[in-house]
Amino acid sequence: MHQPSFVERHLRVIFPLPAILFIGLLMIFPILYTLALSFTSWNLTSGAPLRFVGLRNYEQILTEPRFLDAVMRTFGFTIFAVLIEAVLGTVVALILNRAFIGKSLAKLLLLLPLVATPVAVGIVFNLFYDPTIGLANFALSSLGLPQGLWISNAASVIPSLIVVDVWQWTPMITLIVLAGLAGLSEEPFEAARVDGATQWQVLRYVTIPMVMPTILTAVILRLIDALKTFDIIFAMTGGGPGYASETLNIMGFKYSFEYFRMGQASVILIALFFFVLLCSLGIMKLRASSEN
Amino acid sequence: MKKILTSTVVLMSSLCLSAGAYAQTKEIRVLLANHPYGELLKTAIPEFEKQSGIKVNFESLQEGQLTTKLTTEFATKSSSVDVFMTRPLQEGKMFNKNGWYEPLKAYDFSDYPKNVMSVAAAGATPFLVPLVTEWQVLYYRKDLFQAAGLQVPKTFAELEATAQKLNSDAVAGIASRGKGAAAVTQLSSYVYNYGGLYIDKGVAVFDQPAAIDAIRYYGKLLGTYGPKGVTSMSWENIMPLFQAGKVAMWTDASVFYGQIVDPAKTQIPAADVGIADLPAGPKAGSPFIVTSWGIAVANQSKNKEAALKFLDWASSKELATKGMLSNITMARTSVWKDPKVLEAVNPGLVATRAYAAEKGYPLDRPYMSAVGEARDQIGELIIESINTKGASTTLADMARAKAARVNDLLKDAGEYGQP
Structure with a gap:
């Protein structure tokens, strides 16, 4: 009689093992390590060894006005950017879903911002936004409109950064929604038309509800990404002027690699992790209910 | 068959030889800044390699990233850096306090002004060589x-x-x-x-x-x-x-x-x-009037002899002269007195330096x-x-x-x- 070998007996464990190791080493370990660091005082500038300090870092950071501002800014940036991207992305997808001349060219052009390197995008937009020699103000003054300070002013820096984010990431939403639209079955549309629905009614009561789960999937992906935005902001403003565009991720970077306070930086990053988790769970719940 | 055997033996022996040669070549890792003087060193390094037989593996980093990289590597004791360009005013105090600089007791500092040395030494022990002012x-x-x-x-x-x-x-x-x-x-x-x-x-x-x-x-x-x-x-x-x-x-x-x-x-x-x-x-x-850049040997370097040799060369008067001729304002006193150098340097720079050196x-x-x-x-x-x-x-x-x-x-x- 054939005796099953060790491998055969433990297939259930061995097959998923690489995936488990990967998740364990590259995802769970760093999170737990950051969590552990957040309870310690580890300041690289002082040369003192790592010391357990309990909740002191949390007390200090969570009551720091700069942190609270960064939280509000992170959410403000994310909500506005993703909302605009979702609406614009869906509209563009609906337009591209129809047959028209030059459609493939339009799709190709749409992809370009997606493949651009964020730091290069940041540098180009920095030049574009320059208040003295930038194209944005040159265009405005040519039209006889008042000039702006864009990323050089505390009040306009976040909206200016949102514009860059929208420029770069709307195509992603468009692509996902376009794929969703292509997969819809024809029958509900025919039924609606037989019932005498107008084009607007078909869009409002058939297309949008049917494609909603896809839109929400795209929004989850964007939301997680937008909450963590780092490259564009770091390349364009470094969190400035002052702290006017400092999001949680930028603040975490400054605390770790400019101030070298690893414990406190970990608190900021744990908070960011918590917010990303919370938002993702919320949207996933919304998606489940829209599918029902 | 014989042919194959012969060529195998030749191949093996040449591999052994090259491995032996590799083991004899000293290698050092040098971190440079994206600064005109860093660029100058980069182009001159092959010359140093030729005359010293030491292989130099260098990396160039933007100043902020250089501080971050050095700090993280030194603090986590994972560094293989031997020599590095350093900003005395930005990181000198921290690096020295943590013992990351190798003390430079044997170096001849007589060509550097006293006020410049105030940020290059702790008491009587210098820990970096000033490069650029x-x-x-x-x-x-x-x-x-x-x-x-x-x-x-x-x-x-x-x-x-x-x-x-x-x-x-x-x-x-x-x-x-x-x-x-x-x-x-x-x-x-x-x-x-x-x-x-x-x-x-x-x-x-x-x-x-x-x-x-x-x-x-x-x-x-x-x-x-x-x-x-x-x-x-x-x-x-x-x-x-x-x-x-x-x-x-x-x-x-x-x-x-x-x-x-x-x-x-x-x-x-x-x-x-x-x-x-x-x-x-x-x-x-x-x-x-500050020493914006200096060069130092890492305390944890395992190739200190080669590292010090590189430091001597990189901070030499010859290279300082070359730096001055490329409009880099060097820290050594003697190059500011060399008439040949002064001929090539803009008189505005010479005059403003004299004012700052006196009153700065x-x-x-x-x-x-x-x-x-x-x-x-x-x-x-x-x-x-x-x-x-x-x-x-x-x-x-x-x-x-x-x-x-x-x-x-x-x-x-x-x-x-x-x-």
């Missing part, structure tokens, strides 16, 4: 001055009046860094000229009236006559404006002179660009371990002052709070009250 100057547009019939300002009062006269919609009267932490170094000379300091005997004193007056003056000057959006400008934003002819005067470090008179990079004829001493303030005429102050930022965070604190005051054109009613209170915070940082690092 820079000082604050006033760059100005000779053509605009001539057209307006103006003289180069000698005092802060004249500076403000000149900025006012030259300021127009097309050209900003004056520019200087306004971007928070990046502006702290340029504000320093203004503070000194008002009779203030950032830190005195280990205590933050930038909330004292002299420093507050300087911050107000700086804010008024830039807020009223500065380029649009100056609170987000460091030198990399101001230089293109100056090169495009959008700025009449610019106070910044001497190191940019070469680039603003380089015809390939600027739209203004070199003849129209002037360089002058930073105008004096109500209390003093004391611009910063050897620091341009709070000299402490947690300098990055302290600069952010002072940077907030600069932005507040520029935004209110120097008239902020909360500036003094803000400064008190920021100074208290910097004092906390000093206490955390055990540097509070230390001279």
